[in-house]
Amino acid sequence: MTLFNTSVTWNNELISRYDLAGPRYTSYPTAPQFSDQFSMSDMHAAIERSNATANPLSLYFHIPFCDTLCFYCGCNKIVTHHKERAMPYLQRLDREMQMQAAWFDTQRQVEQLHWGGGTPTFISDAEMTWLMAATRKHFSLLDDDSGEYSVEIHPGRVSASTMGHLRDLGFNRVSMGVQDFDAKVQKAVNRYNTPEDVRSLVQALRAQQYHSISMDLIYGLPLQTRASFTETLKQVIDLSPDRLSLFNYAHLPHLFKSQALIKADQLPSAQQKLDILQSSIEQLQQAGYVYVGMDHFAKPQDSLVKAQQAGKLQRNFQGYSTHGHCDLLSFGVSSISAFGDVYLQNSKQLDDYYQRIDQQQPAFVRGFTLSKEDLLRQRVINQLICHFHLDFQPIQEEFGIAPTEYFANELAELQPMVEDGLISIDDKGIQVHNTGRLLIRRICMVFDAYLNQGTMIRYSKVI
CATH class of the missing domain: 3.80.30.20 (tm_1862 like domain)
Incomplete structure (x- = not known):
């Protein structure tokens, strides 16, 4: 039986320990x-x-x-x-x-x-x-x-x-x-x-x-x-x-x-x-x-x-x-485009959106071009949040890095989650266990280079 066919394991103690506020990762980097x-x-x-x-x-x-x-x-x-x-x-x-x-x-x-x-x-x-x-x-x-x-x-x-x-x-x-x-x-x-x-x-x-x-x-x-x-x-x-x-x-x-x-x-x-x-x-x-x-x-x-x-x-x-x-x-107002390696967000204010369109200007007011580092971390987070595992070999081939060395700090930060049975890590990659599925946002946060940079951003709890 695969992980996807298995009922989610609920562990109150682990959830209370790891239930912090964090992004939902509908994009990486996130809109802020x-x-x-x-x-x-x-x-x-x-x-x-x-x-x-x-x-x-x-x-x-x-x-x-x-x-x-x-x-x-x-x-x-x-x-x-x-x-x-x-x-x-x-x-x-x-x-x-x-x-x-x-x-x-x-x-x-x-x-x-x-x-x-x-x-x-x-x-x-x-x-x-x-x-x-x-x-x-x-x-x-x-x-x-x-x-x-x-x-x-x-x-x-x-x-x-x-x-x-x-x-x-x-x-x-x-x-x-x-x-x-x-x-x-x-x-x-x-x-x-x-x-x-x-x-x-x-x-x-x-x-x-x-x-x-x-x-x-x-x-x-x-x-x-x-x-x-x-x-x-x-x-x-x-x-x-x-x-x-x-x-x-x-x-x-x-x-x-x-x-x-x-x-x-x-x-x-x-x-x-x-x-x-x-x-x-x-x-x-x-x-x-x-x-x-x-x-x-x-x-x-x-x-x-x-x-x-x-x-x-x-x-x-x-x-x-x-x-x-x-x-x-x-x-439309506030909408976000994502193509190639960029994000573009339109004005959130209706009057401003109208003015931009009426002046034949693009409606976007903010954007972001992803660096190679961003694309790497985007791939890692997407794999974990969608598939609950990360294979190192494709990452190594696509980005030309040795994942265990490149992410040494992140893998060390994940060790308490290994000890708590949320995930396992070996030379081939990271596997999220059943107990970790509900806490996948918290696992992904370890690979988010933009968290804890001093900017106060209010996120919802991961559970």
Whole structure:
């Protein structure tokens, strides 16, 4: 039996010892390292390198508008009932695509496309048609339903007919934020979707032949208990989503103003959160879901699980991904592109984003060019966080180093984890054991050259 088919081992003592705050490693280096000194010449040089690879493309569109405010949310969002705000924003997305299409080789096929937010279904069906037509005008989308084209939805705020319209436009995957079914919890965070709403929508999505349905839940919300969350999860499992993400709520009202609307004295304690997580992991595994890593679970036949078993799983800004070979181009306020050896992040402020696009300037305000050292550590972290092992030989061949010598300090720092049974290390590489899977972020932090450099950055706990 492989590690991936084995139930996760829960060890309270080890978790309490290693449960520090740290990055989620949707990128390395992480976003706080991006610099406003990144220049146009840096960007164009990176685009030339990207075009030379002829890698397929992944497109991300950030649609920031929401009808209602979910108190827990830390996303870049604009809460408004004014639907007329959508089209001016979509027109800027079109202009941004036009700029990038002039620089990138647009014959490269778009294997992956994602609308995130915000709430992408804030825009009307007609506006959805308009945006997809604009995208097809600038880029080479697939027409045979073989791409991974996904959209994030609020299941309590979208109709089956709109989902049918999105399916007709080429979308074939759905990620819905369920969060919690308990009525008291929903009221405490101002997020409403009943089990009946979600069940009806899921039935419609299956009838519309969506390839994959993913659901997001959050543990650690106010008034949650182990018993109440067990009931929510029971209802979710009964809906049989293909993938499921279980996110840890980090209460940071100084960073996210809406979180100040949550009553801190209603939040579960740190130990109660761990109890909820432990129970949830056991419940999901008993239901047949595979623990992919961190907060992701999937059915055994899902492409995430197959990619992990084949050694091809990757990680990007949406989490675990099967399309790590694609260059990611992102559009809209706050979105982050990743192609070749660079990251680019657009302005987080809507007015500034508009001004840049209207002046026919790129929307990015920060960027980062990865050095050979960054690429090395990126590879190490990606291998560990996706596959729970690191083979030294490929690293030695690709980067021309002797890993045991080059990472002597890091391997020494890992020794307590060896002694605690989280990992083993030999001349061939590093193997994460079952007891270490839940703590993989903490293991990866050892190879992060940017931690502990004196900059105060607030991260969530690794568990």
